[in-house]
Amino acid sequence: MAELARAAAAPRSVDDVLNDVTREVMELIPTTDACGVLFVGKAGRFESVAGTSELPHELDRLQMTFQEGPCLEAALDEPIVRADDFAAEQRWPRYSAAAAELGVRSGLSFKLYTSSQTAGALNLFALKPNAFEGKDENIGAILAAHAAAAIMASRQNEQLQSALSTRDRIGQAKGIIMERYNVDDVAAFDMLRRLSQDSNTKLTDIAQRVIDTRGK
Known part of the structure; x- marks a missing residue:
């Protein structure tokens, strides 16, 4: 036992x-x-x-x-x-x-x-x-x-891994927006949040779309 x-x-x-x-x-x-x-x-x-x-x-x-x-x-x-x-x-x-x-x-x-x-x-x-x-x-x-x-x-553990993955994706998307539009992290997150609200799409999905557009 x-x-x-x-x-x-x-x-x-x-x-x-x-x-x-x-x-x-x-x-x-x-x-x-x-x-x-x-x-x-x-x-x-x-x-x-x-x-x-x-x-x-x-x-x-x-x-x-x-x-x-x-x-x-x-x-x-x-x-x-x-x-x-x-x-x-x-x-x-x-x-x-x-x-x-x-x-x-x-x-x-x-x-x-x-x-x-x-x-x-x-x-x-x-x-x-x-x-x-x-x-x-x-x-x-x-x-x-x-x-x-x-x-x-x-x-x-699955919940923790999911939370960490979500945080990482949002962080990557913020970094891309900051570089692309020359804004700080607060403004970058606000852009993600507004896109999520306006399109009625999950924030993590919006972040993934931003990541997918890198280099395009």
Whole structure:
């Protein structure tokens, strides 16, 4: 757990950390036959990632097709969702029947919290019924917290990189305008701002257009 925490805090991609988390699930909860993560993206779109095999992706596709299942329920509503036997499960009749046909009998899903938002769910699957116990829920909850921390760190880094890129583009555009029109940086920025307002275009897009005109 300590090694995983250090890995999550290191400057690595979120995909790498999530792959570590799902692999660690297989080690720490040995009754797990497959594990993956279901992301909740923009506009409610879902993405299946970090699967330890193709099985979690196939199960995620079934849930998205039927719009029901434990992974969706964990991603959108409940913090922990456990299914002891899909062959007898009544909460998600279409998905449960399809999962049982694939030989999957048990499921355990954990909501991935990121601040006030839900990022998705960490999902465990087993080929035997009644595969998961209370202790497995405790271990899975800790691993889900590590996964959520990695997602938050990644999003914060993306926001920082986007902010730095925006600042750099505006700075380049200001420099071009200052040189082209022999004005100071305040006047150059004011020109960019007025162009943005008059054309109802984002300031960063105006800055990029100015950069693109360099040398023309």
